[in-house]
Amino acid sequence: MDEDRKESGFKERTRVDDAREALADRVTQLDRTETVAVPEADARVLAEPVESDRNVPDYSRAAMDGFAVQASDTFGASDRSPEVLRVVEDDPMPGEAVRVHTGSALPDGADAVVMIEHTDRFGDEVEVFDALAEGENVAPVGEDVREGQHLYDPGHRLRPSDLGLLRSVGIESVSVFEPPSVGVIPTGEELVEADPGPGEVIETNSLTVSRLVDRWGGDATRYDVVTDDPDDLETAIAAACEEHDVVATTGGSSVGERDLVPEVVDELGEVFVHGVALKPGHPVALGIVEDTPVVMLPGYPVACIVNAVQFLRHAVKWTGELPVEEPPTNPAMLDRKIPSEPGVRTYARVRFDSKDGQRVAVPVRAGGSGVLSSVALADGWVEIREGIEGLPEGDLIAVQNWEWSA
Structure with a gap:
């Protein structure tokens, strides 16, 4: 690792949109397909067009x-x-x-x-x-669906209502893209599975990230904790990159003495982004090993989640031919001002409350990227773009439901 960076930290940080663009340029879309029965095809992505070969109803x-x-x-x-x-x-x-x-x-x-x-x-x-x-x-005959009617294009992600329509026209199986496989590797000397002693922490990031990956349409595999040893990290990351379409690591992504993950990934392939103008969680890194994208997430739980949503989600969806949709939002009046740093995209956690019969958004806390409860007990977060210096009290804002299943 560059000694100057260890001493001075991140002198320059990549803008969020630029980091995503760099990641998109290096993602390889899957072309692996499989045929599955319609009842098991919920949330899968069609690989071929679908047309009806019958009228529904086929009688008046x-x-x-x-x-x-x-x-x-x-x-x-x-x-x-x-x-x-x-x-x-x-x-x-x-x-x-x-x-x-x-x-x-x-x-x-x-x-x-x-x-x-x-x-x-x-x-x-x-x-x-x-x-x-x-x-x-x-x-009349064909009031619902006409024989020969085009129903879906490749790339459509099937919903429960789609499954019902497919069965109504007699389709029993469909060709879909295989879900992208994602290896999730937690790293850190201090992490344990249970009963933490002094200086130890129960490892939770890989569980959270894996379940998010599954919601996004991927197939996540959790690895055991890897210690802050360069040889152990290299072995684990190299193996995961051979076995999976995308790899995510948690922890060890910053510039401290024990933050070795970017250095190891750079030895195996290339780190093309290290440090993003985003808060919380600017010490995220993006890399590539052979053709496998590697998203190196910070170890603090809130920073880990924010960066997983902003970068890992996109990597999973781009790889798996899945549509990237914007999160749904709920309007609310801001209960008190939220500060932000110019030039940095900020994600502020809020919870909903009611005041004078109106829904208000109450900031949970401005800092504390290690306080997992500040996300788990929040109702969403507010995205403050780079060109804005905070949001004033009383502002009508859009609260993102980042945890929706899409």
Whole structure:
């Protein structure tokens, strides 16, 4: 590691958008596909276009409970002057009606359905109080989906409603891209799995990051903690890069004596970003080993999460042909001002409260990137762009729901 950097820290920090662009330039999209059954395809990304090979429905059906009739038999029908039809079991002739229910196949000979509330039945006869047009209250063939209709393009991420539509047109399996595999390596001498002693900390970053990766459409594998030893780090990172499409490390990404991860990655490949104008968590690093992107996340939990959302999420989605969507936001009035550093993109944690019947956003805390509860107990965060020097009290802001499943 450069000794000047160890002593002086990050003299220059890359802007967030520039860092993402550099990462995007080095990401290789997957072309591995597999065929999966429709019920197991939720949140998977289609690799091929999908078209319907049948009409839905493939028969005309009643859209209401009532009587299937020939519309011409109801001309002139009204409350004062109903038309009287004979009730039969099926296939009505002129002057006849058949009892039907919503979704029933329309009997041959019928071309309309009179709603049950517009009739009165007396034995084998029914009085009709409504004049109908041909096709009224009838769902025609192909009303839902037409045969040959284009349904989805490659790259579409399937939702539960999509699965229902696919099954309705008789599709039982689809071709999808394999999810990108992501290796998550926690690093640090002080990390333990349980029962921490003095100077020790329970390792949580790999759990949080892995579950986020799974929500983003990846397939995460958690590794055991690797100590701050260059040989151990090199062995673990090199192996993970061979086995996975993306690798994320947590901890050891800054410029201290024990922050060895960027140096090791640079030996194995290239570190093209180290230090980003972002708060909390500017000591993030981005690298590449062979064709595998490596996102080196800070060890402090809040900084780790912020950078995972800003960089690892994009790497996972770009690699897996997944759409990168902006997080949903909720409007709120800022309860008190939030300071920020000019030239730095800031993510301020807030929780929702109510004041005078209005939703307000209360800053949780301005600092403390090691205080995990400040994120876990918050309702979202506010993004303050580089060109803004803080947000004033009373400002109407958009609170990002960074933990949404997308």
